Structure formats: structure tokens, C-alpha cells
Amino acid sequence: MKYTAYKNALPFYEKNGFRYLTENDEKNSTRIMYLDLKAVE
Secondary structure, three states: OEEEEEHHHHHHHHHOOOEEOOOOOOOOOEEEEEOOOOOOO
16 A cells, blocks of 8 residues: 655654655655555454
């Protein structure tokens, strides 16, 4: 699953297992994140 998250919401998504798709958007107001649904049990 892919998601575009606003910077103020990043800690929530990190806590729930989302990872950054790329480091190229580090300075943007949003970051593209993903969650590997196969790894979720």
C-alpha cells in the first residue's frame, strides 16, 4: 500500500510500520510512504 503523508503526520505512519519510498522528497511538504501488507500479521 502506498500513501502520501503530510510531514506533521509522519510519526503516526512510522509508528504503524510505514517506510519511506524514497529520500528524494525529504524537503517536500509531503512524503511518499509504503506499507508491505505481506509483512502485516
